[in-house]
Amino acid sequence: MRIVPTLELADCRRIAAVAETMAIQHQATVSLAICDAGGHPLLLIRLDGASPSSASVAMAKARMAALNGKPTADQEAAINGHRPALLQLAGVFKESAVAMGGGLPLLVQGLCIGAIGVSGMTPDLDAAIAASAASALGETA
Template identity: 60%
Template structure:
């Protein structure tokens, strides 16, 4: 048997707080979600004025990142290039799961602790806000 570290609600709050600081610096109106390593929701916050769709997309991005232990931008690139069959992942994993840029997993010693998902702006801005959020913990996001 092995012990695996896990994100706690306090960790999720720190991730979201740091992501919000980055979002404010960019005047970005987004939703931010954090899930645990199994893709289960820990925290979701939607900014005033953020679209309802962003409130659904952020946790879906986080879930996809956590269950694959890969950034959603990499999955999106693969779908748009050589691996369109990866579109089936969302169906296999069950809703909500989305391979759209803005989701980053947190991996420690080969174990995915969870992920953060951001939605509401461009793929680049969503990803940058997610990456900033990851800076709140001493666990770097998996970048590829």
């Protein structure tokens, strides 16, 4: 048996604060979502000016990153390249999950304990905000 760390609300708030700070610095109107390792929502924030759809997309990015334990940008690149069959994953999960840049697994001791998804700007900026926020835990994928 092994003991697996889990995200607590205080962790989610710390991660979200880092994401929000970076978003404000870049004048980015984004939504960010944090979920547990099973893809269940823990925290959702839609910054002022962010589109309503960005909240759903942020959660879908977080869910995909958590359930795969991989950055969504890597999955998007694989789909666009040599692995189009990965498009089927969203259907397998039975809930919204997308392989679009901006979702990162949250790792502790090499284990995926959840994920963050950011949506609303360019894939590169969404991913940069997510990476900055994920660093609040000290490990990233």
